[in-house]
Structure formats: structure tokens, C-alpha cells
Amino acid sequence: MIQIPKEVYKKFLKFALENANPLERSRYWRECIGLILGRINDESIIVTDIIPIGAGSSVFVDISDYEKVFSLISFERIDQGEVIVGWAHTHPGLGLFFSGTDIETQRTYQSMHSQSFGLVLDPTKINSQSPGFNIYRVDSYTSHPYTVDYLFNEEFDFLSVHEQLTRELFEIPEILPELTAENTVSWKDITLSLEGPSHAHLDEPFLLKLVLKMPHPQFFRVTYKVKIYNASTSHTQDFVEKSEYFHESLDSGTLAVFSLVANNRNRIFLQLINMRITDYNQKYLDSPVLGFEVKTQE
Structure with missing residues (x-):
């Protein structure tokens, strides 16, 4: 032995x-x-x-x-x-x-x-x-x-x-309760949400979507940074480390798609931080962290 x-x-x-x-x-x-x-x-x-x-x-x-x-x-x-x-x-x-x-x-x-x-x-x-x-x-x-x-x-x-x-x-922060952010944020008459599966298989890619919903066409600009915990992205590392992302939209729809691969953790987490939503009048909302958790399985 x-x-x-x-x-x-x-x-x-x-x-x-x-x-x-x-x-x-x-x-x-x-x-x-x-x-x-x-x-x-x-x-x-x-x-x-x-x-x-x-x-x-x-x-x-x-x-x-x-x-x-x-x-x-x-x-x-x-x-x-x-x-x-x-x-x-x-x-x-x-x-x-x-x-x-x-x-x-x-x-x-x-x-x-x-x-x-x-x-x-x-x-x-x-x-x-x-x-x-x-x-x-x-x-x-x-x-x-x-x-x-x-x-x-x-x-x-x-x-x-x-x-x-x-x-x-x-230097990866542990997933603590304060990281479990809401997956939806609303401002005025628009809603931004992260949507995706509740579970993912190890080593298999899956998609998370950033979706914008509003009752009628109007201009909005969204900026944010991305943090990913316990998963890798199918994109290059620059995709994660890029300083800032932004989207401009006049109507409802999917603003971004994140293609991720679950590694050998029991759960993964994607966060959009430093998010700012700006309307056509240049008024803006500094949103709290938008997050989405996915549990992994064999």
C-alpha cells in the first residue's frame, strides 16, 4: 500500500x-x-x-x-x-x-x-x-x-x-454571497437581463445572453465590464480582459451572447460590473452588478 x-x-x-x-x-x-x-x-x-x-x-x-x-x-x-x-x-x-x-x-x-x-x-x-x-x-x-x-x-x-x-x-475571489447579484435590472420602462440554462455539463459550451426589453423603440446605450468565475470562454483571453464593452440599441432584442465552457467546479458565475445605462437625453443609471449563476454537472 x-x-x-x-x-x-x-x-x-x-x-x-x-x-x-x-x-x-x-x-x-x-x-x-x-x-x-x-x-x-x-x-x-x-x-x-x-x-x-x-x-x-x-x-x-x-x-x-x-x-x-x-x-x-x-x-x-x-x-x-x-x-x-x-x-x-x-x-x-x-x-x-x-x-x-x-x-x-x-x-x-x-x-x-x-x-x-x-x-x-x-x-x-x-x-x-x-x-x-x-x-x-x-x-x-x-x-x-x-x-x-x-x-x-x-x-x-x-x-x-x-x-x-x-x-x-x-487571485480569484471566492464566490461569496455578495457576488450573487440579480440577473435583471430595470430602469424607466426598460429591462436588462442575463438569460441562460440553470445547469451545464462539464467541458461542454453553453450560452448566456444579455437581453434588452422595452415597450417601444427608443435609444439606449449600455456599457459594462465582464468577470467570469470558474469557467473559460470560447473566445480569446482578451475577451474577458477587455476594458469595456458597449452596445447601442433602438429596440428590444439580444445585445450580447457569451459562449462559456464549464470547468471542474460545482458552479460558475458571470458578472457584468460597472454597468451604465444611458438614454437619448444623456441621463444615465449606474446599475448594480448584473450576474448569472449556472450549476455544473457531469
Whole structure:
């Protein structure tokens, strides 16, 4: 059995998220790799640390490069019985599996010690019940990979850890009660509202619409900024970071359509902030935050 401390899991997940920002489009994500340290006790392994090695579109560690590998491990740790017990790498957005290269790498580790293992993490697979990784060894005869059992040193919610690290790394405010803004604002005889589905499937795009309703044609101008929490947009990142949007309209209809993709959170939120509605007389209303919440499901 392999025992993994919560803090070691958090350390490698943080490294993974630094290279696969869930708020960016997946084409910018990078795989990363690290060495796993631990103590071997009969048939059990107690993991003590994961040391980040590198990141990129294709990363690997040459286990024959002993000078590089062992320079990362202090003599004090070696004296305390810590050894390299395996390796960890990520497949962000690709799923949990061993590729052909991974199998050959794992065979090299197992040739050094039969209990060595490989950990594959995909942060997009994390939910409340799953830490988003599998541990593998390969069969010495067939070279087929198989999963290995593990346990944590304490119980915790994996999704909460993911959300906490994402907020810390990318300065995302937590969705607090004050962010649950109304999805409709009215001024004079017009109404602006955000409309969309109550639920969305993970990794599937859906639409939110900004709709203007008024009883008769008249000129209105609407300006605002956009904030998106726990989702990515099908547009470029500039779409989210653009300083200000504006629309001018003479009649009822859809002013804007936001195409979003739910990530691995239990809910997402879109806000229109700094909104100002101006009429033909140049009178205006600085609207409170307009928001829309969508719950996600598998």
C-alpha cells in the first residue's frame, strides 16, 4: 500500500495548476513532471515529498542522469532513509493513462526497484470524491500498466483543495454571497437581463445572453465590464480582459451572447460590473452588478 500525505498532494497539484491554468484555454497548458521521495517499509511505501523537475509540451527525466537527479535530494534526507520511490507527471485535460513512453519510463524505474511507481495527474478530473490521479506499475512480463492502491494520511475534500489553490495562484475571489447579484435590472420602462440554462455539463459550451426589453423603440446605450468565475470562454483571453464593452440599441432584442465552457467546479458565475445605462437625453443609471449563476454537472 502507498501512503500519501495531503500536503504532498497539494504541492504537486499546485505545480500542475501553475502549468495548466484552468482559466486559460487548454492549448496553453503544459505537462509537468517530478520525482517522488519516500520510505519503503516491507510491502508499504510512505511518500514524503514530490520534487518538481520541469514542465513543457513534452517533458521527461532521464533517470541515468544521476548528477541532476541526486542534486535535488539533500544528504540529510538520504541519511533519514528517503529514496526515490517513483515519478509523477501530468496529463492536463487528457485523462489518466500510461502512454508508450510512460511505460518505458516506468520499466526503467522498476528495474531499479520493483516497488517503484508512476503517478499520473489530470487536474480536470478532480471532484469531491476523486483526487484526479492514478498510480501505476507495469507488469514485468507483458509490460501492461495496472493501477496500484493508495491512501491518504487524512480525509479531505479534493475539489475544495483544487479551488483553494486556484484562487491563491490566480487571485480569484471566492464566490461569496455578495457576488450573487440579480440577473435583471430595470430602469424607466426598460429591462436588462442575463438569460441562460440553470445547469451545464462539464467541458461542454453553453450560452448566456444579455437581453434588452422595452415597450417601444427608443435609444439606449449600455456599457459594462465582464468577470467570469470558474469557467473559460470560447473566445480569446482578451475577451474577458477587455476594458469595456458597449452596445447601442433602438429596440428590444439580444445585445450580447457569451459562449462559456464549464470547468471542474460545482458552479460558475458571470458578472457584468460597472454597468451604465444611458438614454437619448444623456441621463444615465449606474446599475448594480448584473450576474448569472449556472450549476455544473457531469
